[in-house]
Amino acid sequence: MKAVENHSIEAGQPYRVKVVVEGSTIGLYLDDELQMTYEQATTKSLYQVVTRDEDTGDVVVKVVNPTSTAARTDVHVEGLAAGESVGEQATVTEMVGAPSDTNTKADPEHVVPVERTLSGVGEEFSYEFPAHSITFVRLDVEEASPALDLEVTAQPRCLAGKVYVAVRATNGEDVPVDVTLSTPFGEKAFADVAPGRNAYQAFPRARRPYPQARPR
Structure with a gap:
């Protein structure tokens, strides 16, 4: 509170009083002269802390x-590393209760945390925090799978009158990789394909049956 010094109010003297409120600041004027200002303490509607779980990599919003x-309120997740993204589901642990609520021997679980799954989240989402509540939102942070150096080719082949689709995947990495060749005509898995080596499989194409005419 700030007041003008060396100024007094005389009894019986009429004054023009004006109160001006700007945000959290209140000003008192007498005859258009500022006499006193007061800064109203503000109360936050929400208090929040954001941490990172070092073991799981999850982002926890408290x-x-x-x-x-x-x-x-809208929640915006920033500061993720390159290739990281927030999954579509989060785990919410929430405890809601009036300030006067207490747990007693007769009702030991009157106020307890409740856990549930929240869908539709991401780097940006909206959430309603209940009155008189403590909420933990655990966001699953996913890392993008690194792209592998694989050269894949698919070519038609005809062997003994049968049509095949020949698929070859060559490992361009410096370490062995597991490869699965998948086509509409079949699937084949190969474990530990060495660097520079390839996985190859010819998948036979099923012949389409000729249309048949049925007498009526």
């Missing part, structure tokens, strides 16, 4: 809503 009104 929010407290101390007010008597539910608050919907």
